[in-house]
Amino acid sequence: MGIKDEEFITEKVSFGKFIDRIYRNNNYYVGKHLEKYNLNKSEYKYLIQIYLNEGICQDDIVNRLKVDKYEVARGIKSLIEKGYVYKEKDSIDKRKHRLYITEKGNSIRDGFTAILRESSEILTKGFKEEEKDLVLGFLIRMAQNICEETIKLKNNK
Known part of the structure; x- marks a missing residue:
């Protein structure tokens, strides 16, 4: 079954269109539910990385998520200000900071992961x-x- 050029132009079979629709709507769904924790759609992705990799540094988050380092820096700063994360200087490389979850960050983990699970179940x-x-x-x-x-x-x- 061949797909004609005009079908891509009219978006009848555009994979990107549907992936984009899923991405945007899932982000909205998750974002709305995370508002109760005062988290936005970027911050929760960074928080996941820190939950999964305590002691991770910002550069590792940038590389894992393939996002802009200034965007990550802003998000991490916000997570710190909100009390979910703290950072410590790396004991070996003093230029690096390691990121850790605070008690407050751990207290929302179950609710946070339940929201992500719900969105997967909906999908x-x-x-x-x-x-x-x-x-x-x-x-x-x-x-x-x-x-x-x-x-x-x-x-x-």
Whole structure:
């Protein structure tokens, strides 16, 4: 089954369109539910990285999420001001700061992860387990494909 050029132009089969729609709506859903913790859509992504990797430094978050380092710096500063995170100088490399979760940050972890779980359940509502596995596998491959091409473009500057 071939896809005609005009079908991409009219967005009948544009994968990017649907991925973008999922991304924007999921961000809105999660963001609205995280308002009770005074967290925005960027901050929660950084908080996840710190939950999963206590002692991580900002540069590692930048590299893992492939986002702007100034954006991460702003988000981390806000998380610190809100009392969810604190930083300490690295014991070996004094130029680096390690990020840790505060007691307040730990106190919201269960509610925070429940919101993320709910959004995943909404995204896969009506799917069988095998279908969930297939879709996840496809999305991972799609992400890898576009990441490889993006790296090639960046390296050809």
